[in-house]
Amino acid sequence: MSEQKIKHWPENERPRERLIKYGAESLSDAQLLAIILRTGSEGKGVLDLSISLIDVFKNLRNIDAASISELSSMKGLGIAKIAQIKAAFELGKRLMRESSDGKPVFYSSHAIYSYFAPRFKNLKKEFFISVLLDVKNRLIRECKISEGTLTNSIIHPREAFREAIKESAASIIFIHNHPSGDPTPSRDDIAITERLKNTGDIIGINVLDHVIIGDGKYISLKEKGVL
Known part of the structure; x- marks a missing residue:
């Protein structure tokens, strides 16, 4: 036509x-x-x-x-x-x-990746952050938890949830980058995620996802069945 x-x-x-x-x-x-x-x-x-x-x-x-x-x-x-x-x-x-009050809202791992990926681009070190959300999945604020190579011993649940408890967050998302560009989770990544999920269950803060950001791609550990 x-x-x-x-x-x-x-x-x-x-x-x-x-x-x-x-x-x-x-x-x-x-x-x-x-x-x-x-x-x-x-x-x-x-x-x-x-x-x-x-x-x-x-x-x-x-x-x-x-x-x-x-x-x-x-x-x-x-x-x-x-x-x-x-x-x-x-x-x-x-x-x-974006919610009606202008605050970002996160309903999917892709939304998380789209919002945070630009700030992780070309970083030479690993950064691990937490994203604190209210009951409507709106962003309260984000917090840097660690900087440098990630291991299970470095990420302590007390530090990971400290600000979430202080802010009375309803849920939390964890994000970190792989400077190599490959977001495939390591054994430490999986162990950290399981440990943080168990802590969240105990203190009543839902761990919605752990997103690993690589070069132009990401992996959601929720979608992988770890959470």
């Missing part, structure tokens, strides 16, 4: 007009993507391009996770359209992390 043809659709079927009249929730994923992309490419209408994008990557989550090179390999997607897609997904993630 050409871009010329889409202009001649009935007005209530055009994605932008339909969004204005009926609300964004009335549109399909492909129609929403068509609004973001704005125009088609190389003889392919924008809606057809959007449908092809979903066909190739199967769902929105995979589109979001796709790299620039992976998106570039799809015919009809130039750097401008890829930037539009990445910007739209990032705005959605930032909205999900």
Whole structure:
């Protein structure tokens, strides 16, 4: 379907007009993507391009996770359209992390990674921090627990939970980086996580996750079944 043809659709079927009249929730994923992309490419209408994008990557989550090179390999997607897609997904993630009072909210390991990854980039040493949350998973504050090579003997539960107890946190997330770039957990990482979880259970502060950040990727020990 050409871009010329889409202009001649009935007005209530055009994605932008339909969004204005009926609300964004009335549109399909492909129609929403068509609004973001704005125009088609190389003889392919924008809606057809959007449908092809979903066909190739199967769902929105995979589109979001796709790299620039992976998106570039799809015919009809130039750097401008890829930037539009990445910007739209990032705005959605930032909205999900933000509560009505402007405080970040963490509901997933990916949200944790997206928020904290930039500050761990290119660090040469390991840093271990705790993220204190209220009952609505909103950020209270973050605390540095240790700096340097992580071992089970360095991370003491008393230090790890001290500020969480002081702030009456409902839950806590632990984060640390692997300067090597590989976030694969070590035996010490797993032992530390299990020890902290057991401590949290005893004192009534839920350990939601332990996220290890590498170079452009992360591992959630909750998703790995350690928590």
